[in-house]
Amino acid sequence: MHLEDLAEKAAEFRAEEAGIQREVRVCVAASCQSSGSLAVMEALEDACGDGKGTCRVKGVGCMGLCSAGPLVSIADKDCSLDESVLYRDVTPADAPEIMGSVCGSPVERLRCPTDQPFFARQHKIVLENSGFIDPDSFKGYVAVGGYAGMVRALSEMTPADVLREVTTSGLRGRGGGGYPTGLKWSTVAKMPAGQKYVICNADEGDPGAFMDRAVLESDPHRVLEGMAIAAYAVGANKGYIYVRAEYPLAVERLQTAIRKAKRAGFLGSKVADTQFSFEVEIRLGAGAFVCGEETALMASIEGLRGQPRPRPPYPAESGLWGCPTLINNVETFANIAPIVREGGDWFASIGTERSKGTKVFALAGKIRNTGLIEVPMGTSLRDIIEIIGGGIPDGKAFKAVQTGGPSGGCIPEAHLDIPVDYDSLKTLGTMMGSGGMIVMDETSSMVDVARYFMEFCMTESCGKCIPCRTGTWQMHGLLDAIAKAQGTHADLALLEELCEVVQATSLCGLGQTAPNPVLSTLRYFRDEYEEKLQRAEL
Amino acid sequence: MPLPATQPNVRVVTLKIDDLDLSAREDETLIEVCRENKIPIPSLCHLDGLSVWGGCRLCVVELEGQNRLLAACSTRVAEGMRVHTNTERLQRYRRTLIELLFAERNHICSVCVSNGHCELQWLAQKCGVDHVRVPYRQQPYPVDSSHEMFRLDHNRCVLCTRCVRVCDEIEGAHTWDVMGRGSDCRVITDLARPWGESDTCTSCGKCVQVCPTGALVKQGTSVGEMVKDQHFLPILARRRHAR
Numbered sequence: 001m002h003l004e005d006l007a008e009k010a011a012e013f014r015a016e017e018a019g020i021q022r023e024v025r026v027c028v029a030a031s032c033q034s035s036g037s038l039a040v041m042e043a044l045e046d047a048c049g050d051g052k053g054t055c056r057v058k059g060v061g062c063m064g065l066c067s068a069g070p071l072v073s074i075a076d077k078d079c080s081l082d083e084s085v086l087y088r089d090v091t092p093a094d095a096p097e098i099m100g101s102v103c104g105s106p107v108e109r110l111r112c113p114t115d116q117p118f119f120a121r122q123h124k125i126v127l128e129n130s131g132f133i134d135p136d137s138f139k140g141y142v143a144v145g146g147y148a149g150m151v152r153a154l155s156e157m158t159p160a161d162v163l164r165e166v167t168t169s170g171l172r173g174r175g176g177g178g179y180p181t182g183l184k185w186s187t188v189a190k191m192p193a194g195q196k197y198v199i200c201n202a203d204e205g206d207p208g209a210f211m212d213r214a215v216l217e218s219d220p221h222r223v224l225e226g227m228a229i230a231a232y233a234v235g236a237n238k239g240y241i242y243v244r245a246e247y248p249l250a251v252e253r254l255q256t257a258i259r260k261a262k263r264a265g266f267l268g269s270k271v272a273d274t275q276f277s278f279e280v281e282i283r284l285g286a287g288a289f290v291c292g293e294e295t296a297l298m299a300s301i302e303g304l305r306g307q308p309r310p311r312p313p314y315p316a317e318s319g320l321w322g323c324p325t326l327i328n329n330v331e332t333f334a335n336i337a338p339i340v341r342e343g344g345d346w347f348a349s350i351g352t353e354r355s356k357g358t359k360v361f362a363l364a365g366k367i368r369n370t371g372l373i374e375v376p377m378g379t380s381l382r383d384i385i386e387i388i389g390g391g392i393p394d395g396k397a398f399k400a401v402q403t404g405g406p407s408g409g410c411i412p413e414a415h416l417d418i419p420v421d422y423d424s425l426k427t428l429g430t431m432m433g434s435g436g437m438i439v440m441d442e443t444s445s446m447v448d449v450a451r452y453f454m455e456f457c458m459t460e461s462c463g464k465c466i467p468c469r470t471g472t473w474q475m476h477g478l479l480d481a482i483a484k485a486q487g488t489h490a491d492l493a494l495l496e497e498l499c500e501v502v503q504a505t506s507l508c509g510l511g512q513t514a515p516n517p518v519l520s521t522l523r524y525f526r527d528e529y530e531e532k533l534q535r536a537e538l
Numbered sequence: 539m540p541l542p543a544t545q546p547n548v549r550v551v552t553l554k555i556d557d558l559d560l561s562a563r564e565d566e567t568l569i570e571v572c573r574e575n576k577i578p579i580p581s582l583c584h585l586d587g588l589s590v591w592g593g594c595r596l597c598v599v600e601l602e603g604q605n606r607l608l609a610a611c612s613t614r615v616a617e618g619m620r621v622h623t624n625t626e627r628l629q630r631y632r633r634t635l636i637e638l639l640f641a642e643r644n645h646i647c648s649v650c651v652s653n654g655h656c657e658l659q660w661l662a663q664k665c666g667v668d669h670v671r672v673p674y675r676q677q678p679y680p681v682d683s684s685h686e687m688f689r690l691d692h693n694r695c696v697l698c699t700r701c702v703r704v705c706d707e708i709e710g711a712h713t714w715d716v717m718g719r720g721s722d723c724r725v726i727t728d729l730a731r732p733w734g735e736s737d738t739c740t741s742c743g744k745c746v747q748v749c750p751t752g753a754l755v756k757q758g759t760s761v762g763e764m765v766k767d768q769h770f771l772p773i774l775a776r777r778r779h780a781r
Contacts, residue, residue, distance in 0.1 A: 288719070305716065310592035310612035463697060463716070463723035464593045470638040473721050474672045494671060501634045504607050505595040 001272040006142070006151045013143040020077070021054040024099075025084070025131065027071045028059035029217045030249050031210075031371075036091070037070035043092035044072070047099035055099075061218020063131035064119070066371035068112055072098065073131070079103040088112035117387045118369045123350070125358050126334040127374045130218035135253050138260035141221040147266055149337035150225045153232055154274045157340075162233040163189055166336070168344030170356035175201055175292075175329030176404065176433040177509075178355070178422035184326065187316040188234040191324035196236035198227050199301070199320065199327040202243035202250070203285045203292040206405025207456060208364040209436030212330035214372050215360070216243065216250035219334070220257035224280060226333030228271060229340055231278045234326050239278060242297050244285040254282055289406075289460035293508050294319075294327045296462065307462045308508035329434065331360055351377035355421035359435060365402075366441040368393050378419040381411065385439055396441035400524070404433030406453045406460075407513035409520025410446065429520040431513075446525040447532060451479040453517035457510065468511030471502035475518065485535045492529060496522070553619040568610035568621060569597055579623055580632055580661050582639075582750055583698040584611040585768065587775030589707060591699055596632050596661065599623045607631075629665065636662050637670045642721060643679065644693040645751070651764040652752030658696060659751075675721070682727075684734030687757055688746050690725070695753035697723050701745035708774055713739040725753075747771075 026032075026041040045057045063071045068088035075084035087098060087110040094110060101107050114120075124130075133140040141147070153162050167182025188196060200223060204212040216223060227239045243251055258280050261267040269277040283301050290296045291306040298320045300306035319325025335357060339347045348356050355377040361384065363370050368390030375384060385391065385401060392398050400410040409430030411418075418424045422432050440449065458472040478495040481487040499515035506512045522529060549564045555577055562571040567590070572579045582594035590612050597610040602620035610623070622628070639645070639658065647653045679692035702714040702725065713736055717726050727733045746754045747766050755764045 310590065310609055312614075458720060461720040463718065463720045464591075465595050466593070466635050466638055466696075467595055469697070469720055469723070470642045470675075473675065474638065474641070477673060497634070498672075501631050505598050505631055505635065507592055507595065507609075 001151055001274070002155050003148060003151055006148055006272075010142050010145065013139040016139070017056075017143070019054060020056045022056070022077070022103075023075045023084075024048070024055070024057045025060040025073045025075070026057065027061070027063050027069060027131065028135075029062040029214055030247075031062070031066040032069035032071055033249070035069045039092045040070045040072065040090050040095065043095035044099060047095040049099075058134050059136070060132060061130040061135050062127070062214040062372055064122070064127070064372045065112065065369055067369060068371075071112070074098065074101075074106075076103040083114060086112045086114050118371075118373070118390065121379075121383065121388050122374050123358050123376045124374050125338050125347075125350075126215060126222075126331055126360050127218070127372070128338070129222065130214065133219065135218050135220055136256050138221065138257070138264055141219070145341070146221055146337075147225055147272075149340035150228050150232075150266070151272050153229050153340050154272055154276055159189060159233045159235065162229060162340060165340055165344040166233070169335075169339045169347035170344075170351075170354075171332065171335055171339065171347065172355060172422060173329060174331035174335070174359070174434065176407065176431060178432060181328065181332055184316060184328070185230065185233055187314075188236075188324050188326040191317065193235055195238075195321075195323045196234055197320045197323055197325040198231045198234065198236045198239040199294075199297070199315075199325060200227055200239065200241040200330060200333055201292060201294065201297060201327055202241055202247070202330045203297060204247075204330070204434060205244065205289040205292050205460075206407075206434055206436045207453075208362060208402075208438045209405060209434050210362045211360040211372065211435045213247050213250055214362075215330050215334050216247065217253055220250075220253045221261060222337055223254075223330055223333045224257055224261055224267060226336035227280065228267065228278050229336050230326055230328065230333065232276055234324075236326065237277050237279065239280040240283050240301055240320070241280060242283045242285060242291070242301060245287065251282060251284065258282070288462070289456075290462045290508070290510050293510060296508070297327070298325065305462075307464045308510075310507060331435070352419060352421045354423055359420070359432070361435045361437050363389050363437050363439065365437075365439040366392055366396065366444070367439040375420075377421045380417050380419055382416040384420065384437070385416070389439065392439070392441045394441075396443065399440045399442050399444055400446065400449075402430075402438040402440065402449065402517075403436065404431040404516070405436050406456045407431060407509065407516055408433045409516050410440070410449065410524060411520075412524040414524075429523055430516065445483070446521040446528045447479065447483045450518045450521045451476065451483050454479050454514065457514040461510065461514075465505075465507040465511060467502045467505045468507065468514065471498055471506075471511070472514055474498055475502070475515070479518065482529060482532050485532045487533055489533055492533060551615055551617040551619075553615055553617070553621065555619075555621045556623055562615045564615065566615055568599060568608070568613045568615060571615055572610060572623060577623055578664070579610050580665060581611060582657060582661065582696055583700065585700055585704075585748055585771065587708070587771040588700060588703045588748075591703065594635070594696070594698060596635055598628060598631065600625055600628065632665045633667050636665055636667045637672055639696055640667070640670045641672045641674045643675070643677070643695065649761060650694060650752040651755050651759040651761060652694070652766075653762040655762070655765045656752060657750035677721075679724075682733050683757070684732035685736075685739070685741070685757075686734065687741055688733070688743065689755050689757050690727075690733055691753050691755070692724055693753075694751045695725060696751055697725070698750060699725070700748040700750065701725060701754055704744045704748045704771070708771070708778065709740060709742050709744050711738050711740050711742075714745060744771075 085106040171181040172178040315325040581597040583591040592612040598607040600622040682690040706712040
């Protein structure tokens, strides 16, 4: 198959929709569903009534502003308005009024302005289709240019060409580590030919992070396309998506996507009528955070106890069942199709010197606009929180933002102007992580924050290595005592010493980074700890 | 002409460990080279003849030019490596790790059948642990005496998984495994059934011999009477490997 054939197909799919005058898009991602978007969708379908044929109600992926859900957007053809009209907090009772509104005079009561910074300041690559296409529709994805990256790679490029584009793009792993994706792919590609695997890590477990879930629920084909391109580039023919069982909707949509892509000949044997074959299987995680660590994840896929093992050998050399394995995060794979389609140079023109492209963040906590955003690397934290996020609600003052989940740290007001990229966050003692951002206001106690994350690490430690297994238990005990104003200066000194030992000696990333929340809160909010100690020693 | 002692495609490298110039086969790990050259490296989970586990972290060493510490049991030698095995920092970390172990379960040497023959006790002495500064967890664990020859005392277990590995890799029975998470981990027989009821256990006793502490012992032993013998392991392992 060539690009022209695909373009023909896409045009054909678009022609099928030509008669539709009004498209009503209802967000059916997990967060809007939990605020009742399915009932809204049903009511809208009823209200559509005999208008069927020219009016279509469509379930779409995440539109970003989760705090205002359920979200509905209406796009009318031949309308004076340039863009679709977005409605927020829609209830089933609002359906007739919305459907009754004519183009040009929307229901102002429910309207959510799309020129506000939350929407205007974003730059969407990973989420470009999210909120527009039906995640369960293969045709919908192809109609907006989907699979063009894969077909281009298979028909016009050699694996080396693909590797070159990905390397040129400067894409770095979006799972948190920031390892250069091109380098990782080249390493796997250079291993001797034979059985190789591609794994998509969708075991997103950081508290407050939901980027990968949204991508899988909104645009599952994009991830499959990225994986297929990766498999072609490194010489693999089998892929696994390791997704946590707590994301049933994402699993369901992935299954549908795999089935439909296979039926259309875009997965399986002879992909797009070429000699390239690629099978994808889903594996469900059983609720262990540590299985997001690559070696534990692979052990889990193999059917073993999900425990990390020492590296090297790295998965690129000896991974799944001892074979060379490429393992990337959902968001990394979601970036691949646009890179191949538009070229690596285009991608490299976005972002900062050492961190290219965009990053999806999940805004949560004490912030007005909670939800999902995608911004170019290098956007300042202040812009993200105060302008895009709308600042802190209820007139409270900002205190800190936590990034990187249980492996990251807290950033205080004084450092809000730094550009968000892998390296600058590291200098502040935190990390990019997978993209969770939890905003805290003046009422949050930083000792409580540290205790919460330590408890998380303690209960999620697999128990293999001593420092993580018993060190997190001890640190949690000390933090608990300090938080309850029962700690002493000796406790704090011991806590700091344990942080050092656990960080330096733990086997995998979970233990090595478990002390980060404590270290970073100690670095910026030491007075909060000492205040509690003083009270204890009075 | 006699055959070369090593496989022809394995090269020999030279490296420096604690200011000693040493040579080693490329496929050896740091701990093997150290043991060969009588450089003491503490370890609880590593045992010659069993697969690498990398769980106790006591064998961490410093490598010049690298910030991160490396576990000697899971790090291959490389040409020109400069390794330090006993710096002040490493000693401090090892002491803390052993303290953490003592505080995790109930390692009360004076009433233990392995008193005087215990690897944990011996390591604590060697590493200079004279106090445990962290609070004890004080969690009582069960004792399984259902097996007619052996006894399992979870209170003494350090979760090194030597029993799991020897049973799986040498005996081939895979009676042992680990269940639970974090500090709640426990070694179990079959699917967490009493040891005496195990269908797979061959009562060979290898797990008892390789256990570094008084967690796995012979029935009928009293304080200090449990002496273990691990000499069989490298010999058996090599024979299995050769086959």
